[in-house]
Amino acid sequence: MNVVLKGWRPILVLILLIIAWEISCRLCNIPGWLLPAPTEIVQEMVSGWSNYNGHLLATIKLIIIGFLIGSSVGIFIAVCLHLVPFLRQAFYPILIISQNIPIIVLAPLLVIWFGFGMLPKIIVITLVCFFPITVSLLDGFRQTDRDLLHYMQMAGATKRQIFWKLEWPYALPSLFSGLKISATYSVMGAVISEWLGASKGIGVYMTLASSSFRTDRVFVAIMVIIILSLLFFLFILFLEKRIIRWKPGEEGNAYESA
Amino acid sequence: MNQLEIHNLAKFYGTKKVLKDISFTVRDGEFVSILGPSGSGKSTLFQMIGGITKPSSGTIYLNGKNINGKRGHISYTPQSASLLPWRTVLENVVLGQEIAGKKDLEKARKMIKRAGLEGFEEAYPHELSGGMKQRVSFIRSMMSPQSLILLDEPFSALDEFTRLDMQQWLLSIWEEHKKSILFVTHNIEEALFLSDRIIVFSSSPTTIKQEFSLPFPRPRDRKILLTDEFLHWKRKIYQSLSGDESEQLSK
Numbered sequence: 001m002n003v004v005l006k007g008w009r010p011i012l013v014l015i016l017l018i019i020a021w022e023i024s025c026r027l028c029n030i031p032g033w034l035l036p037a038p039t040e041i042v043q044e045m046v047s048g049w050s051n052y053n054g055h056l057l058a059t060i061k062l063i064i065i066g067f068l069i070g071s072s073v074g075i076f077i078a079v080c081l082h083l084v085p086f087l088r089q090a091f092y093p094i095l096i097i098s099q100n101i102p103i104i105v106l107a108p109l110l111v112i113w114f115g116f117g118m119l120p121k122i123i124v125i126t127l128v129c130f131f132p133i134t135v136s137l138l139d140g141f142r143q144t145d146r147d148l149l150h151y152m153q154m155a156g157a158t159k160r161q162i163f164w165k166l167e168w169p170y171a172l173p174s175l176f177s178g179l180k181i182s183a184t185y186s187v188m189g190a191v192i193s194e195w196l197g198a199s200k201g202i203g204v205y206m207t208l209a210s211s212s213f214r215t216d217r218v219f220v221a222i223m224v225i226i227i228l229s230l231l232f233f234l235f236i237l238f239l240e241k242r243i244i245r246w247k248p249g250e251e252g253n254a255y256e257s258a
Numbered sequence: 259m260n261q262l263e264i265h266n267l268a269k270f271y272g273t274k275k276v277l278k279d280i281s282f283t284v285r286d287g288e289f290v291s292i293l294g295p296s297g298s299g300k301s302t303l304f305q306m307i308g309g310i311t312k313p314s315s316g317t318i319y320l321n322g323k324n325i326n327g328k329r330g331h332i333s334y335t336p337q338s339a340s341l342l343p344w345r346t347v348l349e350n351v352v353l354g355q356e357i358a359g360k361k362d363l364e365k366a367r368k369m370i371k372r373a374g375l376e377g378f379e380e381a382y383p384h385e386l387s388g389g390m391k392q393r394v395s396f397i398r399s400m401m402s403p404q405s406l407i408l409l410d411e412p413f414s415a416l417d418e419f420t421r422l423d424m425q426q427w428l429l430s431i432w433e434e435h436k437k438s439i440l441f442v443t444h445n446i447e448e449a450l451f452l453s454d455r456i457i458v459f460s461s462s463p464t465t466i467k468q469e470f471s472l473p474f475p476r477p478r479d480r481k482i483l484l485t486d487e488f489l490h491w492k493r494k495i496y497q498s499l500s501g502d503e504s505e506q507l508s509k
Contacts (some may be wrong), residue, residue, distance in 0.1 A: 002288070046418070058351055107411070145340070147337070147338050147340045147341065148336075148340045150305070150310060150334065150336060151334050151335075151336055151340050152309060152357065153309075153310065153329055154328045154329060154330075154332060154333070154334040154408075155308045155329075155330060155333060155334070155353075155354055155358075155402065155404070156331070156357060156358065157330075157331015157357045157358045165342070165353070165356070165357075166342070169344045172344075180315030244344075245344075245382075246343045246344045246382050246383075246384065255474035
């Protein structure tokens with residue numbers, strides 16, 4: 001409720017933009033294949049549901065599988081790099097540089113190597129997903145409170161105890177900020193991977209629509225993708241609220257010298 | 259019986275001498291304060307006693323055993339309360355025991371009650387005031403299996419009123435359990451009120467300037483703060499500290 005109350009300004013701007021779009025489409029008689037009016041898009045979204053619901057399901061399945069695998073890989077890599085300093089020194093710079101390779105240029109290679117099945121698509125999603133998670137989780141591990149670490153070490157905690165009792169819970173908020181980014185990336189990854197070649201999926205629906213100049217359907221696909229990203233993001237946000245019940249970033253009293 | 263014995267301890271970082279010629283002891287059940295200007299290598303000393311930094315030379319004995327670079331023999335309470343924010347008060351209190359292997363929730367509940375924190379067992383640290391957090395942190399040390407507690411300026415972040423209450427509270431809990439305490443502070447009154455002995459440090463490089471045994475009886479009352487004898491000791495220690503570092507002292 002609070003969000004709605006506070007968020008009325010951006011919502012108002014959005015509504016005004018859509019109204020302007022609608023009016024200019026009608027006034028200037030812009031043809032539907034060039035730019036459909038918002039009302040036409042909504043109409044197609046509702047009436048064409050049976051045309052794309054199969055595609056939608058396929059994409060959701062792909063996103064979930066890809067995201068689960070991608071984030072597991074991301075967490076695994078972060079933990080390995082954190083626990084073995086040699087690996088971190090060796091691989092962290094490479095990892096950063098590797099992010100300069102646009103995933104889309106790797107896609108044709110993946111098709112050559114793995115064909116048009118599920119595997120290359122999951123690889124694409126994994127590649128876009130794991131990086132934000134690895135980087136933010138590693139960051140979280142590194143920011144572990146020094147005083148707490150010293151306390152644990154002096155108390156004789158083993159490396160394993162320090163990891164599970166201190167570093168892992170300490171890094172959870174960072175992990176979630178990585179997961180939130182990856183959640184939206186995985187939707188994008190899924191659509192891109194479907195462009196490469198698939199029999200079903202929102203990406204396929206979109207390519208079909210654009211090659212037959214059904215611009216309204218292209219917009220429907222875009223809307224569906226936006227909604228999916230948003231829902232996915234909200235789901236992660238919900239999980240975060242459930243899992244992290246303490247207040248992060250709490251600080252002690254300011255220093256007062258007597 | 260000497261519980262902690264430190265012999266000719268020194269620490270260099272490169273050619274920079276941080277600590278040298280440090281020798282002192284803490285007897286069983288004794289309350290010893292280290293008094294010195296901030297930044298006088300006290301945290302380095304604690305890290306060496308705690309085993310996370312190795313001394314450049316010298317030896318640290320605990321109950322006759324060499325503990326250079328060995329961890330798990332002492333319980334350390336850092337300057338900030340250092341509670342785990344995702345654990346409740348009760349779960350934080352048993353952390354020290356958990357690390358050592360076995361936890362005693364019943365005893366922890368009793369200690370929390372004794373510490374005046376009844377009803378806060380299930381509260382999270384962000385719901386507590388600064389003084390309460392310090393109490394939890396101190397009970398955690400008292401509950402830990404180690405018999406020597408290192409307290410690193412635990413009250414420096416508290417206001418004067420809370421600090422006085424906390425000092426009295428600390429003594430009342432400590433007098434029941436009689437663990438050995440090595441306490442770092444830069445407040446002369448605090449050191450005088452709490453300790454059996456005071457070791458005065460000088461800075462850069464840190465060495466021991468002087469050592470005092472205090473005659474005040476226990477249990478201590480806040481009234482002694484205003485006695486002539488107390489003021490006499492305060493002057494004595496102030497003179498020992500004064501000179502180059504006196505202006506760095508908080509009081």
